[in-house]
Amino acid sequence: MFKYISEAEWYLIGASLLFVLFFSLFIYFLYRIKEKQNNFLNKEKSLKSQFSETLLQSQLEIKEETLQHISQELHDNLGQVASLIKIHLNTLQLHDTAKAAEKIDDTKELVRQLIFDIKSLSLSLGTNKIQQIGLAKALRLEIQRLKKLEQFTISYSGVEEVSGLNADKAIILYRMFQEICNNIIKHSKAKHIHVLLTVSNNLLTLVVHDDGIGFDPALLEGNGSGLDNLRNRAQLIKSNLTIASTPDKGTTISIILPLNHVAPEPDNKVSFS
Template identity: 35%
Template sequence: MESEASQIILIVTTIIIATFVVFIILLFTVFQKRKNSLLEQQKESKKRFEREIAETQIEIREETLRNISWELHDNIGQLLTLAKIQLQNASQDNIHEVSETITKGLTEVRALSKLINPEAIKNIKLREAIQLEIDRFNRLNFINSALIIKGEGELNNEKSCIIIFRILQEFFSNTIKHSKASNLTVELNFSEHYLEITAKDDGVGFSSLEGKSNGIGLENIKNRAKLIGATAVFTSEVNKGTSLNIVYKL
């Protein structure tokens, strides 16, 4: 009887151990599959992020080329034409005006050279890149613009800087083309852990019922913000303007 009991105990123990081993193997297999799945998701997210960065850089470059075209045609071209006319009618009395026009032209060329140089744009700080845009809007009389900076922080992540700058460029472009606004204000508020950016115009705005959010790339902007762990929120009212609020964890 003792022999039979021992055999039963041995069989039960073997079954328990075998069951435990199978359970461990299954658990390890599930864990490994989940781990592989997470790694694949991370790889895909990294690829998507890098692809988005590349596309954003191309868009910034295209926007820069459009800006250069506007500068050459609407600003520098007009200054050179004016200087030519003034030179044709130059006299001792108006030679100072000719000199001033040429000086303005040189100033505009220097400002334009910052846009042309890809390394300058690549290495520029966010606040400097935004200031260049604001200065250009004011120079060309596109819209009365201002940049307000609060706090002493700085955004040092180059890729996040590229994404945020392109989001703001998209907002600026729609403000100038569609909002009929007179004023544009951009505020950078640096705190210890966050950068909050608010871009605001006083244009015609829109209601949520008009469905214009897709027209200004709201989903695209939100998705880009998510890539860098930021949030982007639009607020707009008819005849009261539109604002974009971005919050980014430093």
């Protein structure tokens, strides 16, 4: 004989099934949340590792550029001034006091120039200069170095210093600036470059404009490793990179970086006009 199931027992069975269903859903959602959390932590760990590698690479690239600059300065500038000092001293005629005094004064001026050049050169040693003197002054020193190439005119306008900028991000940003200038020198045939650095509403904006030949936007599609490198570094420091270029009308590259993580983080993008 089949046992008759009462209404109360049906309620109990239904409640048990609902409990099992809700408990299963709870376990599932808990698992999904844990999975997303692990994915987020793994992605964050990967980004930190990538940032550290990029930071190290940027430091090495800056040091390589610095060593090349020092080598050039020693050969083209300091070496020549030192040679002039040596010539002045070797040709010093003490019996002619008037000429000797004049040559000594010239030698003193050359020594002062040599000391000044050595001090200026010391400021460009390594990536510590960015921490010591700040990004704005480091950019101006780099611009002074580029002026000596005498291939174009280059000017700077904007802030004298930047506060609230993470030192590691400053190094990567400085290296991005160097890379932009190197690309201009190699490819743009520009006659003038203008650099603008501003800080407003907790956003740092670095703009580099040249009046060179520009380029076809299609060249960016997988062929511009230098530009790809800029995009990757911009993304790592959570900045907005914009590249606007028109053939025969020059190129403008803008980098907008939030300071102190207060401003919203814009997506990295590339646009043309």
